[in-house]
Structures are given as structure tokens and as C-alpha cells.
Amino acid sequence: MATRSDSTAGNWWQMMPKVELHAHLNGSIRDTTLLELARELGEKGSIVFSDVEQVIMKNDRSLREVFKLFDLIHLITTDHKTVTRITKEVIEDFAAENVVYLELRTTPKRNASIGMSKESYLQAVLEGLMAVKNVDVDFGQEVNEGSTGNSHPTNDVCCLSNKKKIYVRLLLSIDRRESTEAAMETVELALRLKRSGVVGIDLSGNPAIGEWKTFLPALKFAKEEGLSVTLHCGEVPNSQEVHAMLDFIPGRIGHACFLEEDHWRKLKSYKIPVEICLTSNIRTESISSVDVHHFADLYESRHPITLCTDDSGVFSTSLSNEFVLAASTFGIGKKEMYELARDAINFIFGGDGVKEKLEEIFASAAVELE
Ligand code: 6MZ
Numbered sequence: 001m002a003t004r005s006d007s008t009a010g011n012w013w014q015m016m017p018k019v020e021l022h023a024h025l026n027g028s029i030r031d032t033t034l035l036e037l038a039r040e041l042g043e044k045g046s047i048v049f050s051d052v053e054q055v056i057m058k059n060d061r062s063l064r065e066v067f068k069l070f071d072l073i074h075l076i077t078t079d080h081k082t083v084t085r086i087t088k089e090v091i092e093d094f095a096a097e098n099v100v101y102l103e104l105r106t107t108p109k110r111n112a113s114i115g116m117s118k119e120s121y122l123q124a125v126l127e128g129l130m131a132v133k134n135v136d137v138d139f140g141q142e143v144n145e146g147s148t149g150n151s152h153p154t155n156d157v158c159c160l161s162n163k164k165k166i167y168v169r170l171l172l173s174i175d176r177r178e179s180t181e182a183a184m185e186t187v188e189l190a191l192r193l194k195r196s197g198v199v200g201i202d203l204s205g206n207p208a209i210g211e212w213k214t215f216l217p218a219l220k221f222a223k224e225e226g227l228s229v230t231l232h233c234g235e236v237p238n239s240q241e242v243h244a245m246l247d248f249i250p251g252r253i254g255h256a257c258f259l260e261e262d263h264w265r266k267l268k269s270y271k272i273p274v275e276i277c278l279t280s281n282i283r284t285e286s287i288s289s290v291d292v293h294h295f296a297d298l299y300e301s302r303h304p305i306t307l308c309t310d311d312s313g314v315f316s317t318s319l320s321n322e323f324v325l326a327a328s329t330f331g332i333g334k335k336e337m338y339e340l341a342r343d344a345i346n347f348i349f350g351g352d353g354v355k356e357k358l359e360e361i362f363a364s365a366a367v368e369l370e
Helices: 033-041 049-057 063-077 080-096 120-133 180-190 212-224 241-249 259-270 278-283 295-300 319-330 334-347 352-369
Strands: 018-024 099-106 135-137 166-176 198-204 228-233 251-256 274-276 304-306
Touching: 018 080, 018 251, 018 319, 018 334, 033 063, 033 080, 033 228, 049 063, 063 080, 063 228, 080 099, 080 120, 080 135, 080 166, 080 274, 099 198, 099 241, 099 352, 120 166, 120 180, 166 180, 166 212, 166 352, 180 198, 180 212, 198 212, 212 228, 212 241, 228 241, 241 259, 274 295, 278 319, 295 304, 319 334, 334 352
Parallel strands: 018 099, 099 166, 135 166, 166 198, 198 228, 228 251, 251 274, 274 304
Antiparallel strands: none
8 A cells, every 4th residue: 555645654644544442541641731730730739740740741651650650640630520621632632643433441430529429430531522522423322333333422423524533432441459349330330331332341450459359250240241341461470360361251452461372372262352552561661672572473473453552641652653663663564554453343342333334434545545
């Protein structure tokens, strides 16, 4: 697949439609927004802005430091109004680089002091989806997604056919710090919000904390009730847990940095798709350099994989950037990268109706990108 001219070459990766399946809401906030919010808190005397500014602008962080940063981010962002704002901006940013389908994940949070429940947190996220005006957002408020593929989103989509369109579905994250009861509460919330675009559950959070057996009852329940499940798996060495996670046969796993031979064999025999987060893995030093990343082996062995950003704000990346990085590091051509982007449709947790729409989008883009 060739570029139309040199002047458009730099934009090719942005123009290409893309599917993003591993993006954490609070990891994807614009730096400018984070700094603005931190400055406001600084003025109120809740934090010391100059200290926080340094932490936000720091580039290289170990995995442990990343989770400290998330605690700080949550301090800055977790009120209803801000959750709505960051959701809106994150959708706008992904849509701006032609992400046509986004599975956005976030951890429902409770904060009694400001009257926030897990449910009201999620309502604030949904309001963020509805607040997007410059892009058509289909977030799956469908009568029957499987049969029609047509949605009835509540923002002003009906009359604005020449706007960009993005399909957004939500995954609710269970944080590894949570108890079995708290994890169960998140799954129950996801079930109640199935008709508002929630399609699955994610297990994430600091991998050095928590035990698999704590989350298993909630994850099993989610699966039994028809929710898809994705797991952060093998972000740190933990052989037993990786085996247990693979034997659970989740819909997808993220990262897979510390898998051993027998894990790889199992992963491949179960054909579990892997969400690949190149920049995140390098920045957190989970992988020593990008050229030795397991992307290469999985790609060559045609194992199902999808490129993802993880935390585009925290790691200063974008999905287009992840495609450029993979193409340049592993010497993969544009046609093949387009196929990689398109094949991610097979691993989405959204329904068949959405898949058909995405197939159409990719088919027409193939002609335009020629
Ligand atoms: C594990 C991660 C993560 O849910 O508040 N999160 N968990 N590994 C990662 N790789 C670096 N990046 C983000 O978004 C932030 C939360 O997502 C999880 C962590 O639990 C983090 O607190 P939300 O929107």
C-alpha cells in the first residue's frame, strides 16, 4: 500500500482507521488538562503544585512509580465534573487520530466524602460520552445490537453525517487492591449497564498487589453472565498466576511481558488474543528494548494481537505512534500494518453489528489509502 504523496506520508498512520482495545481512562488524560486541574487544586491549597508538576512531567518511570502517579492522578481527577471532562477529551483525542472503535476501560470509584458511588462515577463517564459534540459517538445504547448494528446514541448524531464517527464501548476495571466483594460490585454494575455500552470487565492495577483467588469469583460470575473479560497478565514474573489466568481462558490478555515457554505454548494453543503495549512496556522497563519485544514472535507466528496505547497520557504516546513504532522496529510494510489494524475487529468485545460496520469502514479506507 503506497502513500499518495510525500506530503501526506507523515499523516498516513493517522489517516488509517484504527481499533484501540487497551486504553485506561485516567492514563489517557491530556498533560495540559492534568496540569490545569493540578494548578486549581494547588490554588485551593490541597496540593503543592510545583511538586505535582514535576511528577506529571517526568518521562521515564518504573512500573512502581507509574502506580504512584495514578494515585496522584486520581486525587486530581476524581470528582464527577472532572470525570465527565476527561472522558469527553479522551474520546475526542482518539477520534482525532482516526480510532474508529475504542474500548475504554476505567475503574469505578467510590468516594463518600463527595457523594461518589461506583454507579455515579460511571454516570459521569457516560455523560462525558454524551458531551462530545465534534464527533459522532456511538456508545451502543442499542435496542438489539446483535441484530441491527444500528445504534441510537444520545448525543446529536442523527443529523450530522459528515462528522467523524467513533464507536465506543466500556470495560469496567477491577483494581487489584480491591476485595472480592468490591470486585463483585463492579461486575454487578457492569451487568446493570450492559445496555449503556458496557461490554466487559478488566483486571488491572499494580501487579505486585493482590491475589488471583480474590478476583476469580467475580471474574467467573462476569463470564457466566455473558460479559467478556480481559486480564492484565504477566506484567511481572508470577508463573502460577499466569497459568491460572490462561486456564481461565479470558477473551483477551494485556501485556504478557513475563511469560515462560510453557505459558507461551498454552497461550498459543488457546489462541487468546494479546493486547500489545509497546511504549508502555519499554517505559516501565518491563521489556528491555523494543526490538526484543514479544510482538515479533507473536506476529510471525500469526497469533492474534492488537496494538494498543495503554496510557497515552502517562506514556506520551498515541495509537498512530504505536503503529509507526511497530512498523519501523520490525520492518513491516503499510499493507501489513493496515491488515493488523483491521484484524483487531475480530477481537473486540462489541457485538456482530458493530463488527460489520467496522469491516465496512476498513474496506472503504483501503481504497482511499491506496
Ligand atoms: C496495570 C494499569 C496500567 O481505571 O482510573 N492501569 N494497571 N498495568 C498498567 N500498565 C502500566 N495502567 C493503568 O485508569 C487508571 C488505572 O488503570 C490501571 C491502574 O489501576 C490505574 O490506577 P482508571 O481510569
